[in-house]
Structure formats: C-alpha cells, structure tokens
Amino acid sequence: MEFFLTKPIHISLDAMGGDYAPDIIINGAAQAKLRYPNLIFSFFGDQTKLDPLIKALDLSSFSNVIHTNEVINSSDKPSTALRKGKNSSMGMSIQLVKSGKADAIVSAGNTGALMAMSKLILRPIDGIIRPAIAAYFPTINGESCMLDLGANIECDYKNLVQFAFMGQAFARIVMGVKDPSVSLLNIGEEEQKGLDYIKEASRVLYSLNNEINYKGFIEGDKIAKGISDVIVADGFSGNIFLKTAEGTAQLVTSYLKGAFSSSLSSKIGYLFAKKAINNFKLQMDPRKYNGAVFLGLNGVAVKSHGGTDAFGFANAICVAVDMVQHNFISDLKNKISKSNLNF
Amino acid sequence: MEFFLTKPIHISLDAMGGDYAPDIIINGAAQAKLRYPNLIFSFFGDQTKLDPLIKALDLSSFSNVIHTNEVINSSDKPSTALRKGKNSSMGMSIQLVKSGKADAIVSAGNTGALMAMSKLILRPIDGIIRPAIAAYFPTINGESCMLDLGANIECDYKNLVQFAFMGQAFARIVMGVKDPSVSLLNIGEEEQKGLDYIKEASRVLYSLNNEINYKGFIEGDKIAKGISDVIVADGFSGNIFLKTAEGTAQLVTSYLKGAFSSSLSSKIGYLFAKKAINNFKLQMDPRKYNGAVFLGLNGVAVKSHGGTDAFGFANAICVAVDMVQHNFISDLKNKISKSNLNF
Numbered sequence: 001m002e003f004f005l006t007k008p009i010h011i012s013l014d015a016m017g018g019d020y021a022p023d024i025i026i027n028g029a030a031q032a033k034l035r036y037p038n039l040i041f042s043f044f045g046d047q048t049k050l051d052p053l054i055k056a057l058d059l060s061s062f063s064n065v066i067h068t069n070e071v072i073n074s075s076d077k078p079s080t081a082l083r084k085g086k087n088s089s090m091g092m093s094i095q096l097v098k099s100g101k102a103d104a105i106v107s108a109g110n111t112g113a114l115m116a117m118s119k120l121i122l123r124p125i126d127g128i129i130r131p132a133i134a135a136y137f138p139t140i141n142g143e144s145c146m147l148d149l150g151a152n153i154e155c156d157y158k159n160l161v162q163f164a165f166m167g168q169a170f171a172r173i174v175m176g177v178k179d180p181s182v183s184l185l186n187i188g189e190e191e192q193k194g195l196d197y198i199k200e201a202s203r204v205l206y207s208l209n210n211e212i213n214y215k216g217f218i219e220g221d222k223i224a225k226g227i228s229d230v231i232v233a234d235g236f237s238g239n240i241f242l243k244t245a246e247g248t249a250q251l252v253t254s255y256l257k258g259a260f261s262s263s264l265s266s267k268i269g270y271l272f273a274k275k276a277i278n279n280f281k282l283q284m285d286p287r288k289y290n291g292a293v294f295l296g297l298n299g300v301a302v303k304s305h306g307g308t309d310a311f312g313f314a315n316a317i318c319v320a321v322d323m324v325q326h327n328f329i330s331d332l333k334n335k336i337s338k339s340n341l342n343f
Numbered sequence: 344m345e346f347f348l349t350k351p352i353h354i355s356l357d358a359m360g361g362d363y364a365p366d367i368i369i370n371g372a373a374q375a376k377l378r379y380p381n382l383i384f385s386f387f388g389d390q391t392k393l394d395p396l397i398k399a400l401d402l403s404s405f406s407n408v409i410h411t412n413e414v415i416n417s418s419d420k421p422s423t424a425l426r427k428g429k430n431s432s433m434g435m436s437i438q439l440v441k442s443g444k445a446d447a448i449v450s451a452g453n454t455g456a457l458m459a460m461s462k463l464i465l466r467p468i469d470g471i472i473r474p475a476i477a478a479y480f481p482t483i484n485g486e487s488c489m490l491d492l493g494a495n496i497e498c499d500y501k502n503l504v505q506f507a508f509m510g511q512a513f514a515r516i517v518m519g520v521k522d523p524s525v526s527l528l529n530i531g532e533e534e535q536k537g538l539d540y541i542k543e544a545s546r547v548l549y550s551l552n553n554e555i556n557y558k559g560f561i562e563g564d565k566i567a568k569g570i571s572d573v574i575v576a577d578g579f580s581g582n583i584f585l586k587t588a589e590g591t592a593q594l595v596t597s598y599l600k601g602a603f604s605s606s607l608s609s610k611i612g613y614l615f616a617k618k619a620i621n622n623f624k625l626q627m628d629p630r631k632y633n634g635a636v637f638l639g640l641n642g643v644a645v646k647s648h649g650g651t652d653a654f655g656f657a658n659a660i661c662v663a664v665d666m667v668q669h670n671f672i673s674d675l676k677n678k679i680s681k682s683n684l685n686f
Contacts, residue, residue, distance in 0.1 A: 248567055266615065273608065280602035
C-alpha cells in the first residue's frame with residue numbers, strides 16, 4: 001500500500017454484481033481513484049477474472065482481492081440470497097464493513113438481496129424501524145433527494161416521519177444543504193387530501209418544526225421545480241416517481257433526436273448547437289445520479305444501477321466516499337438519538 | 344338551430360369552471376365547432392357574461408344559455424359541492440346529460456366535485472363498483488391511456504380488474520386500437536413483486552385471457568416506450584405517474600431552453616432548427632392531451648385541466664365528441680354485462 005497524505009478510505013466492492021461485472025466494477029474503481037487518490041479497495045469475486053483487470057489498470061498496490069465463486073443472481077429472491085449469501089461476493093463485501101475493516105460497500109447487484117443482506121449484517125440504527133433507499137436527481141434549481149425508493153412498499157406514518165429525518169440528514173451532510181426543506185409526496189397539497197397514514201405523518205412532522213424544516217405535501221409535477229430538498233414517500237410511490245421521471249426524460253430525448261434529424265435545416269442547426277445539446281444531455285445523464293444509498297443502517301451501503309457503465313459505477317463509489325468523509329453514519333445516529341423518534 | 348348533414352351532438356358545458364372561465368370555455372367551444380360542425384352547446388353560467396362572448400364568436404344559433412349564479416369553487420370539498428351543487432353551473436350541466444337532452448358534459452372545474460356530482464347524478468354502470476378517471480398521453484410509439492388518475496386513492500383487486508376492462512374499451516373504441524394490450528403498474532415485472540391486491544388483480548386478469556389482452560406488470564420507466572396501450576393503477580400511483588411525467592417534461596424543456604441560449608453558436612443552431620424544435624414542443628404539448636374521462640358512469644363526462652386555454656379546452660370537448668360518436672357508453676355497458684365482472 002502507498003503512503004497517503006489524507007486518511008485512506010477503504011471501499012468494499014461486490015465485484016460480481018450487475019450486468020457488466022466484473023469489468024465495470026474494476027474500471028469504475030479506477031475512475032473513482034482518479035478523483036479520490038486516498039481510496040483503497042477490496043474486491044470480492046472470481047480471482048482469475050479480477051486479477052488481470054486490476055493489473056491492467058495499475059490498481060494492484062491499492063487493492064485486495066478476496067476470492068469467491070458464489071454470486072447472487074439478479075433473479076434471486078431476497079430469501080434465496082440470504083440462504084446462499086454468506087459466502088457470496090455480495091455477502092462477503094458487506095461483512096467487511098460490519099467487521100470495521102472497510103468504510104463502505106458498493107454493489108451493482110440485485111437490490112432486494114442487497115437490502116436484505118445489508119439489514120441482516122449491518123443492522124438498522126437503534127431507533128430506526130425500517131431503513132430506506134434514497135437517491136438524488138436533477139431539478140431546475142439543482143438537486144433534490146427522495147426516499148424511500150422501494151425498500152418498503154407499505155409504510156405507516158412512523159416510517160415516513162423517520163424517512164423525513166434520515167433524508168434531512170442526507171441532504172445536510174452529503175448534499176451540503178444548510179437547512180434542507182422536506183416535503184411528503186401526495187396527490188394534492190390541501191391538508192384533507194391523500195391517504196390516512198400520509199396525513200398523520202404530515203401532522204407529526206408539523207409538530208416537530210423545531211427539528212425539521214417541513215413544508216407539507218408536494219405533488220409529482222412540482223418536484224422537478226426543486227422547491228423541496230427532500231421528498232419523502234412510501235417505497236411504492238417513490239419507485240414509480242423515479243422510474244417515471246427516467247422514462248419521460250428518455251422519451252423527450254428521443255423526440256428531440258427525431259426533431260433534429262427531420263430536415264436539412266434542423267441538421268445544420270444541430271451542428272451549430274451540438275456542444276450545447278451535449279451539455280443538455282449531460283445535465284440529465286442518469287449515470288451522474290447513479291448510487292442509491294441505504295439509509296438507517298450501521299454502515300454505508302450504496303447500490304449502483306445494474307446496467308450502468310464504469311463512469312456510472314465510479315459515481316456510485318463517490319457517493320459512498322462522500323458519506324464516509326462527512327461521517328454520515330455517526331452524525332445520523334447522533335441526530336436520531338436526540339430526536340424523539342422512538343415511537 | 345341550423346340544419347345538420349350529420350346528427351347533431353349536444354355538449355353540455357359548465358361555463359364557469361376553471362381558472363379562465365367563461366372565456367376559454369366559449370372560445371374552446373368555438374374551436375371545437377370548427378372541427379365538428381355538427382356540435383351544439385348548452386352553456387351553464389352567468390348569462391350576462393356568457394351572452395356577449397357567444398355573440399362575438401357567432402355561436403348564438405348553435406347555443407343555449409342557461410343562467411345560474413351558483414359556482415363550485417376550486418377549493419370546495421366534494422361534500423360542500425354536493426350540498427350546493429344542484430343549482431350550480433356544474434351540477435346543472437351534468438343534469439342535462441342525465442335527462443337525455445345532452446350527449447356529454449365537459450367541465451374545467453374542481454375534479455373531486457365533478458366526480459362526486461357525476462357519480463351522484465349519472466350513477467355508475469350496473470356492475471361497476473367504482474368509476475375511474477382515465478386520460479391518454481404520448482409515448483414513443485403513439486399514445487397510451489392510464490386509469491385511475493385519482494378518483495380512487497385506495498383500491499382492491501376487483502377495482503383494478505374493472506379498470507382494466509374499462510380502459511380496454513376506451514382504447515378500443517375511442518383510441519381505435521384493435522386489440523389493446525393492458526398492463527398493471529407495479530415496481531417490478533416479476534410475479535412476486537408489489538402489493539398484494541395488485542398481485543391478486545394480476546392473477547385474475549391472466550385467468551380472463553380470452554376476454555382481455557393482459558400483459559402483466561409494467562414499471563414506470565417502460566410506460567413511455569408505448570409497449571402497453573392501457574396502464575391500470577390505483578388512483579394514487581396513477582396520479583403520481585401522470586404528474587411526474589408532466590413535471591419531468593417541463594424540466595427537460597427548461598434545460599433545453601437554457602442550452603440553446605448558452606452561446607452564440609447554439610443561438611444560431613436554434614434559428615436553423617426552430618421549426619423542428621417547435622414540432623418537438625407540439626409533440627409533448629399537454630394541451631393536446633387535455634380531457635380526462637370519467638369511465639364507468641351512465642353518461643359521458645370529461646374533465647378539462649383547470650388552467651388550460653381555449654385550444655386545450657377544445658380538445659377536451661373533442662374527447663367527449665369521440666366518445667359520443669363511437670357509442671362508448673352502450674358499448675362498455677354491453678361488454679360489462681357479458682363479462683363475469685360482477686364480483
């Protein structure tokens with residue numbers, strides 16, 4: 001291992017998870033290393049495949065490889081994953097964080113399995129009833145984050161209130177927003193609108209206004225306006241929000257592509273505007289926002305999109321690095337223990 | 344009244360509903376009349392305001408005006424609306440359809456009030472447990488429709504199965520799709536994913552495959568790809584889908600605007616591509632898709648967006664005209680009575 005000017009950050013990587021593993025895992029690690037030279041890695045997976053890739057990218061002196069043949073498949077149910085998980089690349093990479101040897105784990109594998117195993121191995125923070133999945137996404141003003149994105153498809157008001165506090169901590173500590181505003185996703189802004197447990201969560205959050213900058217309900221069409229830093233939802237609605245936004249952005253981009261190839265004049269226009277259009281595409285590039293965070297666990301666990309490339313995977317690693325650098329877990333634990341959220 | 348080559352279609356209009364009533368109502372009617380010369384109108388509202396507008400647009404010989412001062416406000420709860428509704432422009436315009444004198448009612452007023460009053464006055468079709476709100480929207484392939492969009496924020500599997508049949512009828516009769524494919528909105532495509540009542544609805548729909556072209560679950564990011572003609576959801580998720588899609592389309596358009604004004608070169612590019620960009624904007628113009636339909640009632644009731652303009656309101660009228668021309672109600676009744684949906 002090399003000498004580091006800053007404290008090294010040790011990332012544990014499930015090198016076999018995702019559609020293009022292990023290639024994009026190793027390549028992503030190499031890209032993240034360029035951004036954070038103090039990174040070191042533990043790669044879990046098939047050593048015969050990993051060693052040549054690591055060598056080719058000159059990562060050997062910053063990397064451990066721990067061999068395992070066991071892999072969690074994308075089609076495995078969480079229950080199956082838990083059974084065979086202990087010796088899998090996913091399970092072993094989480095275990096390294098549990099043991100305190102690594103600072104964070106990143107995987108592009110099966111989301112349900114990763115959440116189930118992370119919960120089992122890392123355990124929820126004291127007082128947190130259910131951990132949640134959070135991610136951030138672009139808005140007109142910058143970025144907002146949302147949770148839950150699918151870990152809890154049915155929630156009660158207590159879960160939503162806790163998500164609000166976890167999201168607030170994430171926005172403050174990782175996104176750098178001083179006093180993050182928090183809203184609840186609903187189908188109307190009036191108090192009488194929506195499902196009972198959402199209305200109850202809203203009442204509780206208003207009553208905690210010395211602890212949280214709660215703004216009330218927000219509708220799906222207002223989120224992209226960036227008027228709230230944190231959007232809280234049950235995992236079913238949150239997942240639908242995020243996927244719909246992705247699908248719509250793709251649709252609009254495809255319409256745009258069609259428009260620019262529709263005539264000679266528009267093709268000339270495209271050439272003049274090419275740089276601006278590329279910047280526009282970059283603004284919405286889903287790879288930039290890759291890296292969904294499991295909030296509420298005793299350890300940093302980040303889920304990369306399974307189909308991303310090395311640039312996207314590097315971003316997921318960088319989300320984990322951000323959380324480690326900002327002491328997210330101890331900060332959140334501190335906040336939770338001080339708040340009256342132990343329902 | 345003039346002599347019509349084709350049978351006249353009589354549209355009952357709540358002339359006081361929406362943000363820009365009565366102007367856009369009358370102007371919208373005039374625009375719809377240009378597309379369907381066989382339209383005649385009954386306008387309900389403040390006669391002193393309506394008469395000059397109708398006269399100015401030369402609609403007098405195709406229009407009745409029925410005076411009322413009572414208006415349902417956008418902030419009125421459905422219960423309030425039901426109390427004061429009988430003599431309101433909204434209530435009276437629905438009543439004209441109930442009496443058989445008009446073929447359809449269109450309003451840009453309060454959605455909850457319009458649904459509550461339409462249900463009370465027009466009554467659900469025999470066998471339909473709950474009516475739903477449906478609308479269509481653009482996809483890469485053309486158009487798809489979705490229901491429910493907010494009339495029923497909590498559903499059971501029976502509701503979803505009935506929505507599937509009503510959506511299928513809408514896509515077939517009004518959108519002109521021969522054998523419409525139907526999917527259930529969910530957060531995964533695998534059978535074990537999602538909430539229990541959605542999984543149960545899926546099992547029932549698979550068992551009815553001689554009556555419905557059911558394709559299984561669909562996720563939010565796949566909808567815009569146009570792989571299914573009809574998307575069925577509970578009213579909460581459906582509302583979040585539709586509003587998120589709207590908000591994201593606005594976000595992308597705003598990014599694009601920023602990109603084109605970012606440099607001299609991009610501004611020149613914009614000039615060359617202006618026509619193509621305008622066509623692109625038109626493809627996603629929400630006014631084109633204005634007109635949400637209440638399905639499952641004994642009468643055609645269409646809800647226009649409250650903030651639309653005359654072009655948008657004309658489109659909502661044209662959705663109603665389409666349903667009347669294609670005998671939607673009798674066709675759906677026929678289908679429902681033959682199907683084994685009387686749970």
